[in-house]
Amino acid sequence: MEQGNGTITPPQQDPTPDRSGRGRRLAELGTVAVLSAALAAGGTWGIASATDDGTGGGATTTATASPSSSGSTQTVPVKNGSDSPDWNAVTDAVAPSVVSLTVRTGSSGAQGSGVVIDDKGHVLTNHHVVAGAAEGGRITVSLADGSTYRATIAGTDESTDLAVVTIKDPPKDLKPVTLGSSKDLQVGDPVMAVGNPLGLAGTVTTGVVSALNRPVSTSSADEGGGQGLFSPQQSEPVVTSAIQTSAAINPGNSGGALVDASGRLIGINSSIASVGQSSGSSGNIGIGFAIPVDEASWIADQLIENGHAEHAFLGVRPTDGTAQLGSASRTGAKLVDVIDGTPAQEAGLQRGDLIVSLDGTPVKSAESLVGLVHARKIGSTVPVTYIRDGSEKTVQLTLATAPEGQAG
DSSP states (O other), rough: TTTTTTTSOOOOOOOOOOOOHHHHHHHHOOOOOOEEOOOOOOOEEEOOOOBBSSSSBOOOOOOOOOOSSSEEEEEEEOOOOSSSSSSHHHHHHHGGGGEEEEETTTTTEEEEEEEEEEETTTTEEEEEGGGGGTTOEEEEOOOTSSSSEEEEEEETTTTTTTEEEEEEOOOOHHHHHEEOOTTTTTTTTEEEEEEOOGGGGTTEEEEEEEEEEEEEEEEEOOTTOOOOOSSOOOSEEEEEEEEEOOSSOOOOTTOOOETTTSEEEEEEEEEEEEESSOOOOOOSOOOOOEEEEEHHHHHHHHHHHSOOOEEOOOOEEEEEEEETTEEEEEEEEEEEEOTTTSSSHHHHHHHHTTEETTEEOOOOOOHHHHHHHHHTTOEEEEEEEETTTEEEEEEEEOOOETTTTTOO
8 A cells, every 4th residue: 555546555456357347437538648737847747647458448547636724714706696607706816825836956947836725824736846845945936916935845745646835924915715615516517727837827717627536647757758747756646536627727737726616716736638648749638637625625734734644544455347236237446455454344345346336426446446535534434335246235434544654
C-alpha cells in the first residue's frame, strides 16, 4: 500500500482476469491522455501516466486536483432563479480569492494557481505545483490586485496531490474563498474555473459538471521525453474520484478554483485530458478534472495543523473484474486479497468478491474503488455492496486509518 493510491493498495493484476469490464471503460474513455494542469518553465507540460490493459485496446485516462479548508464570511452572489448565472457577480466575488503561484529552484521554475482558504494566509494548491520548492526553492504568491508575497510550504500530501502554502505577512484585507459542498452536485450544474492558465492570471472560463466520481489517475513522474512536471518523480499514480467539467482548463490552472453559480468553491482544478499521447501540443479539449472540495478541505485542515495528512483505510488489493448477477454481467473491483485485521476482513469481505458499490456510488473498476475510499474521512461508516457466488450482498464497515507507509 504505497503513497499515491488513495486508501487501497494499487490495482492488482488477477492471474486470470476477466477484461470485459476494463474494455468497457476503454471504449468509454477512448485514447485520452491526462495531463496535470501545471505550467512548467519554458512552456513544457507534464503528461500523466495512462495505464494499458495489455490487450492493445488503448490507454485509460485518469487525473488529480485540490480544494480548500476553512470557511469564510465572504458574501457570494445568489442565483436569481433564471437559467443564466450572473457570471459577472461570481467573478467579482471569487477572483480576489484566487492567486497565481510561481516556484523557482535555481534556473528552473513552474507556475500554477491557488485558492485563499482563510484570513491567516493559507493557500490551497496542488502538490505538483509546489513540490519543486521542497528543497530550498522559492515560492511567490501574486494576488488579484497585482501585489506579490513570499510563501512557505505548510504541508503537502503527495497521495492526494494537495498542498497548502502560507503567505508571509499576509495583508489584512485578504479574502478567503467561500466553501461549498461537492456532495450535492449534479451533472449539468453550471460551473466556473478561475486560475492562471499559461501564465495568464485571473482567467475565468465557464462550463458544466460533465460527470461525477470519475476515477482519474495522474503521476508526477517525468515522462514524454523529458517534458515533465516541475516536481519530483513519484512511484505510484494519484487516484481521485474527480469532478469532470467542460470549463476550459489548461496548464497553469492547477490548484485554481472550480466554483458553482453562487461563487462557492466546489473543487480544485488539477488535470486535463488530451487526445493522443504527446504532451507537446495538447491543450483543453473540454475535459478537465477537479478534486471535490469535501475531500480537499479535510486534507487541507490536516496539512495546516500537522504538515501531513492521514487517509482512510479499507484493507483490500483490487483489480478490474466482472461477475454474473442473474442474466447480467457486472463490472467492478475484484478483490485479489483481503488483509487480516482490517475493516474489509472484519466485515466479512473475501478474496474473489466483486465490489460494485461503496456508500451508494457505483464502483466500476479498481481505480474507482481506490478513488472513492480515498475521498472518505477516517472513521466514516459506509455500506459496501459486493457480488459473491452470483448473489449481491451489502455490509456496513467503518474505515480505519491507513498504517504509516501504506495507502489502504
